[in-house]
Amino acid sequence: MRATGFIVSALTALVMLASGARAQGWQPTRPIEIVVPFTPGSLADRNMRAVAPLLSRELGVPVAVQNIPGGNGYNRIFRAAPDGQTIGYGDPVAQIALAIVQPQPFDAMKLTWLGHFSAGVQTMVASARGRVASLDALRTMRQPVRCGTFGGISTGAAQCALLGAQFGFPVAFVSVQGPPELVLAAVRGDVDVASLGPTLWRDHIAAGAVRPLLSWSGQRDPRLPELPSLADIDMANLADVTVIRGVAAPPELPAAIRDRLIAALNAAMTKPEWDEFVTRSRLERDWTFSAEYPQTLARAQALLQQNAATLRGAF
Structure with a gap:
């Protein structure tokens, strides 16, 4: 009976060790x-x-x-x-x-x-050197609106295309290397519209180099509370494309x-x-x-x- 008890105790210990190993999980070795x-x-x-x-x-x-x-x-x-x-x-x-x-x-x-x-939350802006004076002005555009992108189609470019479909303006993509280059393209007027995180636009909005148009979110962004959100233009269903x-x-x-x-x-x-x-x-x-x-x-x-x-x- 003592031998049986020892075996049971040993098996119990092994089970506890195995459970502990499973709880600890995988550990990288390099x-x-x-x-x-x-x-x-x-x-x-x-x-x-x-x-x-x-x-x-x-x-x-x-x-x-x-x-x-x-x-x-x-x-x-x-x-x-x-x-x-x-x-x-x-x-x-x-x-x-x-x-x-x-x-x-x-x-x-x-x-x-x-x-x-x-x-x-992304902020869509218009270049102060471009043709887009306001969000409502996009509804009247009949010539392609130059929308900045990078990496093929960025999320901001997809947003621009979706907004174009809703507002009725055509879109032409202008590709740059990455987000910092897209900011510069908007400031220079190489693109009409671009969408990136608000912190990338903050200084350029303050300097008047770009015009904020829209917060791509279901509700207003507290960092730019005066800016309309998708809900304000009855497009909250597109908020997941961010x-x-x-x-x-x-x-x-x-x-x-x-x-x-x-x-x-x-x-x-x-x-x-x-x-x-x-x-x-x-x-x-x-x-x-x-x-x-x-x-x-x-x-x-x-x-x-x-x-x-x-x-x-x-x-």
């Missing part, structure tokens, strides 16, 4: 690479460079950021081994829109989306690795260093990381698919 498919200095780049040391602390290995702008960056994430050693930044809405009008070597919706730092500052891993990532990365990202969001970065950058505080996150992208995907003809025509 440095993690974060791929940023945007240029250095962009908000995407700054986001990931701010979070990298926090993830390193949580996961116990070095975390390095590598900039690979454009489709090559997304393809690097997509083709990487699903072992947790490669993750990346991405805007799934922009990639869904781009795939509608131009075949891509990867499927953004097959990436393992872990969540987002924020679903950003920039998403997301984090993705390769397709078919095992659940244990996914959950460990999600836990590390959630922990990073609670650190004072991250709070200081968000405060300094004046970003939204609507971060979310969860296994169910991919379901939240379905509405945006459906809206873009419904407007596929508009996007193809504008592109």
Whole structure:
């Protein structure tokens, strides 16, 4: 009986050890690479460079950021081994829109989306040197409105195309390298309209170089409370087509690795260093990381698919 009791105790201990191992989850054994498919200095780049040391602390290995702008960056994430050693930044809405009008070597919706730092409110502006004097003036435009984009079709460009379909003005895309270059294009008058996060426009609005037109959100942005929102022009149903500052891993990532990365990202969001970065950058505080996150992208995907003809025509 003593022998039987010893065996039972040993088996119980093994079960407890196994449960503890499952609770602890996957642990990386070598440095993690974060791929940023945007240029250095962009908000995407700054986001990931701010979070990298926090993830390193949580996961116990070095975390390095590598900039690979454009489709090559997304393809690097997509083709990487699903072992947790490669993750990346991405805007799934922009990639869904781009795939509608131009075949891509990867499927953004097959990436393992872990969540987002924020679903950003974007501000649509008109260049003070352009033809667009106000939001209402867009309704009267019959010549193509030059809308700035980058990376093929940016989320802001998709917004411009959707607004054109609603207001009845044609759109012609003008492509630049990235968000900083788009700001300069609007200031110079190389584009008529552009849509980016409000912090990128703040100084140029104050200087009168660009005219704020619209907050692409279901409600007014407290940073620009006088600016109309989509709800003010009866277009709140388009609010899901917004920039998403997301984090993705390769397709078919095992659940244990996914959950460990999600836990590390959630922990990073609670650190004072991250709070200081968000405060300094004046970003939204609507971060979310969860296994169910991919379901939240379905509405945006459906809206873009419904407007596929508009996007193809504008592109």
